Amino acid sequence: MKATIAQYYAGDSLLHRLDPRAKLVAVSALAVALFVRDSFAGLAVYAAAAVLAYLLSGVPLVWFWRAFRPLLWLVALTFVAQVVFAPGEPFFSFGFIHLSWRGLELAAFLSLRLVVLVLVGSVLTLTTPSMALTDGLAWLGRPLRRLRVPTDELALMVTIALRFIPTLLVELDTIMRAQRARGADFRRGGLRERTRSLVPVLVPLFVLSFRRADELALAMEARCYRPGAVRTRLHPLRAGWADAALLVAAAIVIAAGLLV
Amino acid sequence: MSPSPDETPPLFDISGLHYRYAGAQADALADLDLKVHEGEFVAVVGANGSGKSTLARLLGGLEKPAAARHALACGHDLLVEDGRMAARRDVGVLFQNPENQLVAQCVEDDVAFGLENLAWPAADIGRRVDEMLARFGLEDLRRREPHMLSGGQKQRTALAGVIAVPRRVLVLDEPTAMLDPVGRDEVLRAVREMRDEGLAIVYITQEMDEAAGADRVVALERGTQAYAGDAGGLFADAALVRRLGLGLPAAGELALALAEQGRGLRDLPLTMDELLVALGYAT
Numbered sequence: 267m268k269a270t271i272a273q274y275y276a277g278d279s280l281l282h283r284l285d286p287r288a289k290l291v292a293v294s295a296l297a298v299a300l301f302v303r304d305s306f307a308g309l310a311v312y313a314a315a316a317v318l319a320y321l322l323s324g325v326p327l328v329w330f331w332r333a334f335r336p337l338l339w340l341v342a343l344t345f346v347a348q349v350v351f352a353p354g355e356p357f358f359s360f361g362f363i364h365l366s367w368r369g370l371e372l373a374a375f376l377s378l379r380l381v382v383l384v385l386v387g388s389v390l391t392l393t394t395p396s397m398a399l400t401d402g403l404a405w406l407g408r409p410l411r412r413l414r415v416p417t418d419e420l421a422l423m424v425t426i427a428l429r430f431i432p433t434l435l436v437e438l439d440t441i442m443r444a445q446r447a448r449g450a451d452f453r454r455g456g457l458r459e460r461t462r463s464l465v466p467v468l469v470p471l472f473v474l475s476f477r478r479a480d481e482l483a484l485a486m487e488a489r490c491y492r493p494g495a496v497r498t499r500l501h502p503l504r505a506g507w508a509d510a511a512l513l514v515a516a517a518i519v520i521a522a523g524l525l526v
Numbered sequence: 527m528s529p530s531p532d533e534t535p536p537l538f539d540i541s542g543l544h545y546r547y548a549g550a551q552a553d554a555l556a557d558l559d560l561k562v563h564e565g566e567f568v569a570v571v572g573a574n575g576s577g578k579s580t581l582a583r584l585l586g587g588l589e590k591p592a593a594a595r596h597a598l599a600c601g602h603d604l605l606v607e608d609g610r611m612a613a614r615r616d617v618g619v620l621f622q623n624p625e626n627q628l629v630a631q632c633v634e635d636d637v638a639f640g641l642e643n644l645a646w647p648a649a650d651i652g653r654r655v656d657e658m659l660a661r662f663g664l665e666d667l668r669r670r671e672p673h674m675l676s677g678g679q680k681q682r683t684a685l686a687g688v689i690a691v692p693r694r695v696l697v698l699d700e701p702t703a704m705l706d707p708v709g710r711d712e713v714l715r716a717v718r719e720m721r722d723e724g725l726a727i728v729y730i731t732q733e734m735d736e737a738a739g740a741d742r743v744v745a746l747e748r749g750t751q752a753y754a755g756d757a758g759g760l761f762a763d764a765a766l767v768r769r770l771g772l773g774l775p776a777a778g779e780l781a782l783a784l785a786e787q788g789r790g791l792r793d794l795p796l797t798m799d800e801l802l803v804a805l806g807y808a809t
Binding site for chain 2: 276395396397425428429430433436444478481482483484486487488489490491492495496497498499500501517
């Protein structure tokens with residue numbers, strides 16, 4: 267069983283070696299620009315940048331497809347909704363469906379925008395281990411510490427949560443098998459019955475998770491962890507010229523997309 | 527490596543230790559005495575609920591004793607908060623379930639965790655982590671995620687993480703209980719190496735074969751000390767062994783079975799080597 271969120275492709279491309287903070291900033295800025303800009307020309311610039319990033323990442327296309335697949339229905343839904351409900355002079359009508367060139371154009375634009383967004387986001391998560399991502403986010407969130415937001419502790423929490431997702435999935439599977447062996451059926455019945463049949467699965471999962479959390483906390487204390495204490499890292503974040511170059515390139519791409 | 531009780535102060539010097547869980551009717555540990563010296567390997571045995579794991583947590587400075595005449599770990603007073611915090615640096619504790627000890631998303635980051643908490647400089651952490659990975663044969667797994675490791679690999683990673691922080695004494699709480707035979711052998715080999723290097727170890731176990739080789743054995747019964755002495759003395763007392771819900775090492779069981787067949791041995795062998803010698807197959 268494999269978690270699909272924040273999946274990482276181990277590689278050694280230029281993008282893999284970039285600082286997660288630079289990548290986070292560049293990708294976030296590009297995402298905002300994608301939503302601000304509403305012309306095909308701008309979209310084309312950003313799409314070109316996304317494709318270039320994909321080529322530089324050295325990640326096989328099938329990995330992108332895997333990240334993209336769960337969102338396929340969202341893209342399809344966006345497209346259909348736009349085609350059917352968009353305004354404009356219809357060139358074809360059938361019942362409540364009115365197809366217009368304007369509607370088709372809008373649908374294509376919005377779906378493409380979503381695809382580019384997913385592509386850009388996937389380049390980030392596929393080339394950056396989740397631990398580096400959380401470290402980057404913690405660093406970027408540092409100003410919040412003035413407001414007493416414990417950013418480092420939050421980052422460690424996220425890291426631990428991600429670390430335990432596969433463990434919990436295995437546990438969930440074990441519990442469901444155990445319940446099935448005792449006659450539980452998770453597939454039959456309406457939504458209500460199915461939801462109810464999950465209760466005997468979730469209760470033990472929660473109980474086990476709390477026990478795990480207790481033991482993990484103890485093991486962390488045994489290794490001298492103290493919340494709020496100053497920590498160092500095995501791999502501290504180090505930004506270099508390549509990261510500055512990435513930010514400059516992102517700024518140029520964004521500006522180009524806004525101006526064309 | 528011979529213990530020198532008179533020269534150096536003991537690593538653990540515990541006397542009259544009590545501990546009770548919140549809301550419990552009885553003490554989980556009562557009036558416990560324990561001394562462990564440099565280089566010693568002390569096994570702690572006892573049935574479930576006898577207080578073994580509680581003892582591990584107290585020795586590691588992870589719980590506050592309810593009372594004690596004195597309770598020193600590596601010279602740190604376990605009765606006060608500062609002493610317990612200091613004890614956590616010198617006393618390494620490895621727990622039973624390896625899955626619940628791994629914090630990080632890959633092996634090398636997990637081994638580094640303790641040193642990161644002590645704010646070592648990155649370069650020093652890197653050197654120490656490399657050393658630990660080499661020592662426990664984990665170099666090829668350094669970027670491996672915990673859920674992709676075998677049980678033995680997980681426990682070796684956890685052990686590497688525990689002793690990455692330079693320790694004066696180790697407390698191992700049933701470190702092989704959740705492992706398959708291969709994983710158990712991996713961990714036992716690592717433990718034996720540390721023992722040979724002279725690191726003092728308190729080894730908590732339900733496996734009598736693992737206890738048989740200890741310098742000393744302490745048996746717990748419902749939170750009190752029921753026996754303290756060498757392994758031979760414990761296993762020779764059949765009534766005590768039965769009362770404590772223990773068993774014999776496999777070699778001892780075999781010797782008893784032979785005795786029932788009329789081939790009684792003079793001394794109870796505790797290891798397979800001793801058994802072979804007693805039967806005349808080896809010298």
